[in-house]
Amino acid sequence: MHLSDSTERIFVAGHRGLVGSAIVRALKDAGHRSILTRTRAELDLQDQQAVRHFLETERPDHVIVAAAKVGGILANDSYPADFLYQNLEIQQNLIQGAFRIGVKRLIFLGSTCIYPKMAPQPLREESLLTGQLEPTNQWYAIAKIAGVKLCEALRKQHGADFVSLMPTNLYGPGDNFDLNSSHVLPALLRKFHEAKGTGEPVTLWGTGTPKREFLYVDDLAAAVLHVLKTPESLLYDAAPDGLMNVGVGHDLTIADLASAVAATVGADNEIRYDTSKPDGTPRKLVAVDRLFALGWKPEVDLKQGLKRTYDWYLANPA
Numbered sequence: 001m002h003l004s005d006s007t008e009r010i011f012v013a014g015h016r017g018l019v020g021s022a023i024v025r026a027l028k029d030a031g032h033r034s035i036l037t038r039t040r041a042e043l044d045l046q047d048q049q050a051v052r053h054f055l056e057t058e059r060p061d062h063v064i065v066a067a068a069k070v071g072g073i074l075a076n077d078s079y080p081a082d083f084l085y086q087n088l089e090i091q092q093n094l095i096q097g098a099f100r101i102g103v104k105r106l107i108f109l110g111s112t113c114i115y116p117k118m119a120p121q122p123l124r125e126e127s128l129l130t131g132q133l134e135p136t137n138q139w140y141a142i143a144k145i146a147g148v149k150l151c152e153a154l155r156k157q158h159g160a161d162f163v164s165l166m167p168t169n170l171y172g173p174g175d176n177f178d179l180n181s182s183h184v185l186p187a188l189l190r191k192f193h194e195a196k197g198t199g200e201p202v203t204l205w206g207t208g209t210p211k212r213e214f215l216y217v218d219d220l221a222a223a224v225l226h227v228l229k230t231p232e233s234l235l236y237d238a239a240p241d242g243l244m245n246v247g248v249g250h251d252l253t254i255a256d257l258a259s260a261v262a263a264t265v266g267a268d269n270e271i272r273y274d275t276s277k278p279d280g281t282p283r284k285l286v287a288v289d290r291l292f293a294l295g296w297k298p299e300v301d302l303k304q305g306l307k308r309t310y311d312w313y314l315a316n317p318a
């Protein structure tokens, strides 16, 4: 059942991450005061007994699964076992645990890399499991597909109101700027910032030709809140299988992203490409008709979002 009252208890798993922290901000801004959070030291989400105990004791009305092992293309490719196993454990403990205590609604967050590498663009929810995955992130994708299917199965078998949101590539304040494990956008902000005024070239990975779609994380948080408040009949009319993409509806090449980042930072360094690094999937623009039909729209364009993220980076040196 949807969120209808600001006193309902909402557990945001992963509240210190890019996504979870934005969701907590959005909930607080909307006047919600019963927001439950636990740090990793307080609650190990890979520990099934601990998660069950926490949920049975705290009895949240709603659960948002924003906790996950995430990273950019190189991290995904380098630590396949971690990405597969940790995500399976975290999501299974939370989804099954939430089901056992009968939460009103659960929102499971994943990523658009669940769709086949060569699926028609824009990627529709119906393309799930119609082809081969992108090899660099198939491990993470398989875990997330299992989560989507567990939510769908619990709904089919038991009528659980569990829904899955698949955001496109996210960025914003609180992002990871570590060059080995980050996604492309924070990596480029850091690379151009550090190269600015040095006359040194900036080296990008791959060929610069893949296209990506970027969603500002506060827009995702607004989408989560919007879905949390949408009555069941409307929600499952728009998404009969309980799966919904979240994106902006347009993408750009990594080379064009680099130009936009350079302009934000005020850098004019030469750009080089290290083609020994992977390109990943050529394109993964998502179809957002389902969520748009429910009345949500993104508000922060790439220029504004880059500026806000760069300002955050400057104010929060690593």
Ligand code: GFB
Residues within 6 Å of the ligand: 071, 072, 073, 074, 076, 111, 112, 113, 136, 137, 140, 141, 168, 169, 170, 182, 183, 184, 185, 187, 188, 203, 204, 205, 206, 207, 210, 212, 254, 277, 278, 279, 280, 281
């Ligand atoms: O954001 P990113 O790491 O992940 O890379 P994916 C996107 C594109 O940017 C790739 C290129 O073509 C990279 O080769 N790129 C260029 C760079 N320079 C850099 C750089 O300095 N750092 C990084 N990280 N990339 C991830 C998945 O895929 O996207 C995850 O691995 C998840 O599972 C996430 O789905 C949203 O967009 O390729």
